[in-house]
Amino acid sequence: MMIVLAQQIKGDGELASHMHDHDNGTYSVRIRIPWAGTTVIRVKNAAKIENTCLRLRTMDTYGTSVFSMKNVWGIGGKFLYKNENDFTMCLPSEMMVNHTRVCNYTSINDGLPWFCAHPRPKELSCEHIQSFNAGSFDGVVKANNPLKVYVPSVEYINAVANIEAPANTHDLYIEKPLCKQMQKRLTWENITNNINGFWMNNTWNLLNCKSYIEHQNNTYRGCLKGNYMYFLGDSTARQYAEFFVNVVLETRPEINLRRFGDNNTYHWRKTFSKFGINVNYLKHAMPFTNPVVPIHDITSVYTELQMLSRSSVPGEKFMFLFAYHAHFQSFPISVFRDRTRRLVKNIRAFLTLKPKALFFVKGPNYCFDDTHWFDNTLTMVYIEILQQAFESLHDRVVYLYTWSLNVEHETRNIHPGPVTLQNQIRHFKAYVC
Incomplete structure (x- = not known):
């Protein structure tokens, strides 16, 4: 690419x-x-096409591309009973290399496929699962060096x-609609092969619409008063939520939403409220990467949407932002496609009951980090899947295109830095305020 x-x-x-x-x-x-x-x-x-092919080959061989990494790590299950413990690989399928028995944890993953290799000590069983952890798999499979990606x-x-x-003679500055007034369908146009903006005068300038919104707390507070904001999905959705919780709502001490809830449950189940604004962050179900992921109270965004659709809160007060990307990249593309199709189905059902709710899908970030499994070619495949899956909802859902901005600022990590994030937030609110 x-x-x-x-x-x-x-x-x-x-x-x-x-x-x-x-x-x-x-x-x-x-x-x-x-x-x-x-x-x-x-x-x-x-x-590099060689790396993309190696990652896809490793997915086919092992059910995950993590074995193409120089230092192999991924999501596993930690088992503990008395003095025995074990750590085994977990996948959204029953394919487990070097294991003949598998533990099925789909029922505790809100009905979404999730399996771990059975622990090896005879004293341990599937019932002794303690948590899902990010950890090393170097001893699980000795993948051949030819299967390792080329770095950088x-x-x-x-x-x-x-x-x-030359002096400006083209149409970049032609009259454009206000972002909040433009048709939602236009945010989905050409997202797989086009740019959506440029950086100039310390600001991200959108090409298909204009916004006069200032990136200031008072502006956001006035715009969002009375709203219920839900950020659902991965850690890039969490970044948005933490901005609104800690900066806009001035929560002190600052909240780190990467932590888990009271009694070490999967979700905090806390609504942060101030200035008439309500903010929530909820993780997507496994696969979710973290040092220690509790096995209790895992719910999917689909169940959350179903519950909220029956809420007494009027639809025009709801605002949802979804972000799926990094946690799925090491698994077969079919896993991401299935989750996306389910999301479309549930958003459509929600809008049937509350047609005035606002929905945003945040596109994947460009990034490069040789120590992880992220691949920018696969990211573009994800963008294509989003565009296709959401085709029936292009008139109802806004696509937040974050690729171009991250490319221009040459984001290394999956999490953009402060300046990039601030402009992503401004871009997001341009469609609301």
């Missing part, structure tokens, strides 16, 4: 775009630069070009 990055020399302008692969060893790109003057053009290989998996092409961008 080749990406071109344009950077303004006298200014902070940045623009990123995909390159077109002609399938003959050549690539081309056409971009419209929204500034005048000297611009440096760089090219980055954001994902993301790197620059050495060639650099300088061009003189």
Whole structure:
């Protein structure tokens, strides 16, 4: 996957775009630069096809791509009884390498497939599960070195070009609708092969709509008063929730929502309320990565939506943001597709009962971190799945495109830094305020 990055020399302008692969060893790109003057053009290989293929082969062989990593770790089950303990691999399927017996934990995962290899000591059984943990699998399978990904998996092409961008004569600055007034369907257009904005004057500028909203607490408080905000899914959804809980609601001491609830249950089950705004964060069901994940009170976002659809809160007061990405990337693509289809089904049912509720789907982040299983080509496949699965809801759900901004700021970790996150939040609220 080749990406071109344009950077303004006298200014902070940045623009990123995909390159077109002609399938003959050549690539081309056409971009419209929204500034005048000297611009440096760089090219980055954001994902090597060899690595993507190795990850997919490892998924087929072991049920997970973690064995393509240099240091193999993933989600496992911790078993404990008296003086015996064990740690075994867990997957959303019954495929367990080097194990003939499997423990089925689908019933405690809110009905979603979840299995762990049976513990090896004869004193331990499936009933002795204590938690789901992120841990090392180096001793489970000795994967051959040819199955290991090449690092660095993301790197620059050495060639650099300088061009003189002409004065603005194109349509980047044509009259655009306010984001909050634009058709939701337009947020889904060309999300698999297009850019949705550029960085200039210390601000993320959207191409298909405009917003005058200021990234200020008082602005958000006035806009969100009386609303119930639910952030559901992975840790990038948690970042949004923590911003609204700790910054907008001024919660002190600050809350780390990565922690688990009272009595070490899966969810906090706490609504943070202040200034007439109510904020909740709920994790998606397993697979969810954390040092220690409680086995109690795991629910899926589907059950949560069903319960909230019967709430006495009016639909126009509900605001939902969903984020699925990183926790699924090491597993077969079918797992992500199944979860997405279920999400679409449940959102449609919710909107039947509360048609004025606002729904947002946050797109996957671009990132590069050679120590993890993230692959930017697979991320683009996820974006395609989202677009296809949500086709019937394009008029009812807003797609939050975060790819371009993360590319331009060259986000290394799956969690964007403060400046990138602030502009993601501003982008999100542009469709509301």
